Amino acid sequence: MINIVLLSLLVVIAIAIIRMKDLFAVVMLTGIYGLLSASFFVAMDAVDVAFTEAAVGAGISTLLMLVAITMTGRKEKVTRHKPFAALFIVLITGGLLIYGTLDMPLFGSADAPIHSHVAPRYLNDSMQEIGIPNVVTSVLASYRAFDTFGEVVVIFTAGIGVLALLFVPRRKEEDEKIASINDSMHEHHLVIRIITKMLIPFILLFALYVQFHGDYGPGGGFQAGVIFSSAIVLYTMLFGLSTARKVINQGFIQLMAAFGVLFYGCVGIASLMNGGNFFDYNVLSDDPVAGQHLGILLIEWGVGVTVAAIMIIIFFSFAGRRELQQHSENNKNRESL
Amino acid sequence: MLMGLFNNWVVIVLMMSGLYIVIAHGNLIKKLVGLTIFQTSVFIFYISMAKVNGGSAPILSENISLYSNPLPHVLILTAIVVGIATTALGLSLVVRLKESYGTIEEEEIQRQDNQQNQALNKERDK
Structure with a gap:
């Protein structure tokens, strides 16, 4: 029952997003959309x-879109032409897809084809083979470790892309000037700054708990x-980018991003060297189950390091670009005066 | 029948809303939001397929015998994080477009490109 309510709310929000012209409202609605889909999951x-969806869809993605909007403007222009063609295409495609669903297995049925192939093996044998209770982790990090490796490389590549598009090298004296503008801007959020300072250790601790549990x-x-990266992002938002860069050096974080991927790959190589298949952790230790535990711990660590580093790099790149734009606008204003 | 396919139909409605935004709206940020909606609808589709009536979350425990299918969960978990990384890449492209064209409306970018091409062609004719 609860899923019907949640799905209906998702549809309402999607329609509201289509109709809204104010991009700020659209982004906030996207955040709610992410949170609702997390509840549905x-x-x-x-x-x-x-x-994951609660941390990404409702947190980081909303934040990144807000930063982008501050640089690109918050109003959407009304298009002159009527979108009948688009409506026609969408209705036809939707109609065909609904016709396609009529053959689908009903929701929740235990004999659907999806539950017949490898899933029973994961559920029945993973306790003996891998020895950890969370089946999702054992599939992610052991049975399908090669697949996950690919995903981590995609995240790494996207991070490099963002860096290539937005990174601007800055001279030191310029950096200090920009920093002084920023510091004066942040002074009036005193209460939020103090509370954030108290919250950050707990967020980091929670991230480590999630990692190892x-x-x-x-x-x-x-x-x-x-x-983990959301704690750093919070700090950056309230204390300014240059302060955050003093805490976490840009070069260091870039190194960590590459190191995480490399570390993940090395675990695979290590199992090759020990005479097993790529990402076959059984050979990492005398006891196969202990080997699986070790392998999963190591590659989850590699994933965590890369994802945290890339998220921080992405946010730093956006924030750095924005500071630069503000700086040049300030200069322009001063010249015109 | 109606209840059994309800999730799939909601997925299709959401997917088509996303597709509609991508086709009909000219603002590039709005297009990215449309893509996010489309993407989330696929997530919902996979996760609904994984659900087994009366099942429990796939974390093994002694007094539970029926679990939902863990495989789609794995696929979607990684897809969400990859999704945000690619969305960030898209957003940074939009930011660069704004810097070089001064606008993120598709039509205006097209108009500026056309004007530039016409100017180039005229010069070549001379």
């Missing part, structure tokens, strides 16, 4: 997915990385 028993409960490297 909990109702569907996908606790790990819900965890992923074998036994919902969690793992992906979620932990996003939560």
Whole structure:
């Protein structure tokens, strides 16, 4: 029942997003949309997915879009032509897809084809083969470790792309000037600054808990990385980019991003060297189950480091670009005066 | 029948809303929001397929015998994080477009490109 309510709310929000012209409202609605879909995932028993979606969909993605809007303007222009063609295409495609669903297995049926192939093996044998209770983690980090490796490389590549598009090298004296503008801007958020300072250690601790408890409960490297980076992002938002860069050096964080991917790959190489298949952790230790535990711990760590580093790099790049734009605007204003 | 396919139909409605935004709206940030909605609808589709009636979250425990399917959960978990990384890449492209064209409306970018091409062609004719 609860999933019907949640799905209906999602449809309402999607329609509101189509009609809104104010991009700020659209982005806030996207955040609510992410949070609602996370609740829906909990109702569907996908606790790990819900965890990720709550951290990413409702947190980081809303934030990145807000930063982008501050640079590109918050109003959407009304298009002159009537979008009948688009409506026509969408209705036809939707109609065909609904016709396609008529053959689909009904929701929740245990004999659907999806539950017949590898899923029973994961559920029945993973306790003997891998030895950890959270099946999602054992599939993610062991059975399908090669797949996850690919995903981590994609995240790494996207981070490099953002860096290539937005990074601007700055001279030191310029940096200090920009920093002084920023510091004066941040002074009036005193209460939020103090509370944030108290919150940050707990957020970081929680990220580490999620990282290392992923074998036994919902969690793992992906979620932990996003939560860890959100603490740094919070700090950057309230204390300015140059202060945050003093805490976390840009070069160091770039190194960590590459190191995480490399570390993940090295675990695979190590299992090759020990005479197993790529990412076959059984050979890492005398006891196959202990080897699996070790392998999963190591690669989850690699995933966490890369994801956290890339998220921080992405936010730093956006914030740095924005500071530069503000700086040049200030200069222009001063010249015109 | 109606209840059994309800999730799939909601997925299609959401997917088509996303597609509509991508086709009909000219603002590039709005297009990225449309893509996000489209993407989330696929997530919902996979996760709904994984659900088994009466099942529990796939974390093994002694007194539970029926679990939902863990495989789609794994696929979607990684897809969400990859999704935000690619969205960030898209947003940074939009920021660079804004810097070089002064606008993020598709039509105006097209108009500026056309004007530039016409100017180039005229010069070549001379």
